[in-house]
Amino acid sequence: MTNPPGLLISAPSSGTGKTTVMLGLLRALAEDGLTVQPFKSGPDYIDPAFHRAAAGRASFNLDSWAMGAPLLGAIAAQAKGADIVVAEGSMGLFDGVAKPGEQGHGSSAETALRMGWPVVLVLDVGGQAQSAAATALGFRMYNPDLPFAGVILNRCASPRHERLTRLGMERAGLPVLGVLPRRGDLTLPERHLGLIQAVEHPDLESAIAGYAAFLREHVDLEAIKRAASSGPMGPSSAALPRPPAQRIALARDAAFSFTYPHLLEGWRAAGAETVPFSPLADEAPARDADLVWLPGGYPELHAGTLAAAERFLTCLRKHAETRPVHGECGGYMALGEGLIDKDGTRHRMAGLLGLVTSYEKRKFNLGYRRAELLVDMPGFSAGTALRGHEFHYSSIVEQPDAPLARVFDAEGAEGPQTGSRRGHVTGTFFHLIAEASA
Known part of the structure; x- marks a missing residue:
């Protein structure tokens, strides 16, 4: 075929x-x-x-x-x-x-x-x-x-x-x-x-x-x-990525939208349910969600709105007391203590991690990443190797939490952007693509 x-x-x-x-x-x-x-x-x-x-x-x-x-x-x-x-x-x-x-x-x-x-x-x-x-x-x-x-x-x-x-x-x-x-x-x-x-x-x-x-x-x-022409058909959808939880509250709006489609399709094909919500509209993640997932996006363009989204922030903090929360890139920044915009204004974020990031002095971060997890994160156990991609202009001001992973670029050089873990909360600067060898 x-x-x-x-x-x-x-x-x-x-x-x-x-x-x-x-x-x-x-x-x-x-x-x-x-x-x-x-x-x-x-x-x-x-x-x-x-x-x-x-x-x-x-x-x-x-x-x-x-x-x-x-x-x-x-x-x-x-x-x-x-x-x-x-x-x-x-x-x-x-x-x-x-x-x-x-x-x-x-x-x-x-x-x-x-x-x-x-x-x-x-x-x-x-x-x-x-x-x-x-x-x-x-x-x-x-x-x-x-x-x-x-x-x-x-x-x-x-x-x-x-x-x-x-x-x-x-x-x-x-x-x-x-x-x-x-x-x-x-x-x-x-x-x-x-x-x-x-x-x-x-x-x-x-x-x-x-x-x-x-x-x-x-x-x-x-x-x-x-x-137009083609090669042989690949294997079935069973090889798509597994979901990190059964019921996933997924942030989806102009501030949080960067999720690879094959991940969402893999989650759906395996029977998981994604429940979208909008932090910009001050919506709370589903109360019965097993996991809250904040994708990357442009939180720096909406930092004031996010800082004022009290219902979203209060319910997110409540969820994190007992169940996992994970953020990628922009979602990771939103989980931190603060985000400094390009004008130098600091905005209070969720405070679930100690991370403080800044766009005041742009720092270009681009490229593939290979991460070796030091501790568990949703869907993956410590020791797992992941592959992803990083693309942002923010710089780290503070990162006091324990590192989530050792992170290497495509040529094998180890970098400082290790991600973070605190309690039930994890975050990475790279966008997850796949488990290595998947």
């Missing part, structure tokens, strides 16, 4: 327009009556929500550094019942880390190779013409085993520009699947972690519909459908 045929949309680098191409393509194919399964290569936790809005079907991350073969196969199997798969790459096509993880270096090319998806390379041809073919040919030949569907030329300035660029592609033997004229309005709003969240977009549906109309006018959708 095989997966539905698929493609991976990638580019030489970030900022070339592949996300808008991805969203427009997802919607255009769905408008044609196809059931479209989106995926995201790499650890990005923002794009899948945009994919879901465009395709009407949940999108999942595939990560060759953090995930072992069983988990990759189980996530790929979520495409069952779809007519076509469209995956979006991260950064440049071959960009990854120096040392391999569970299956590889974490590059989009590795995902395409493993899944058998031909690559559609989105090229920003601004400021060049025939020379763009040299770039595309270099990507085509860097790994000759990588299936290659063709190129979409983005930000083309004029018919003459298109004609000259096409000449170069013809000489290199590279199929041109579409040519997108330069348009300044085809960008998604961004902030310091990349795109804004889908829930924050002022008119996401209208934007996606516009991308689809633009793609339909300038891209050969039939050629793209014909180019």
Whole structure:
């Protein structure tokens, strides 16, 4: 049995327009009556929500550094019942880390190779013409085993520009699947972690519909459908991550939204129940929850609101007296004593951990993490190795609690951001992706 045929949309680098191409393509194919399964290569936790809005079907991350073969196969199997798969790459096509993880270096090319998806390379041809073919040919030949569907030329300035660029592609033997004229309005709003969240977009549906109309006018959708291919189907959903509790109160709003979809799907498939609540709306976690889970997000943008959410904070503290609470990144910061915003104002947080973090002096923290637990955390016992990803601009001012884990980057260097444990409360700066070797 095989997966539905698929493609991976990638580019030489970030900022070339592949996300808008991805969203427009997802919607255009769905408008044609196809059931479209989106995926995201790499650890990005923002794009899948945009994919879901465009395709009407949940999108999942595939990560060759953090995930072992069983988990990759189980996530790929979520495409069952779809007519076509469209995956979006991260950064440049071959960009990854120096040392391999569970299956590889974490590059989009590795995902395409493993899944058998031909690559559609989105090229920003601004400021060049025939020379763009040299770039595309270099990507085509860097790994000759990588299936290659063709190129979409983005930000083309004029018919003459298109004609000259096409000449170069013809000489290199590279199929041109579409040519997108330069348009300044085809960008998604961004902030310091990349795109804004889908829930924050002022008119996401209208934007996606516009991308689809633009793609339909300038891209050969039939050629793209014909180019799709696939590899073997992976194992069943039984290999998805196990839930850390039976009934999980899950913070879900603009301050707390960064949870990998495959985790939530694994929890659901195993029979666990997630009960969403909004700290920003001063909602309390479910009283009968076995666990409260605060995902990452943007608490620094809402620190004043969170500090004033008395019902949320009081009920969270009450829960922590007898049952576990866990926070990731932004959720971890919200569990601490205080959060200092970019203006230097300190906001009182839950006080369940001694952590104090600051955005006043930005410190960039980015990359894969391998954690070896020193004590238990929800769902995992001491000694377990976990894989995750960290991406934030905050710095630690105080961290007086016992460390939760020894934490290493992708090259094996041990770092100071160990997470914390106090009583029933745990927290990490990294976003959990999988147990090592899962």
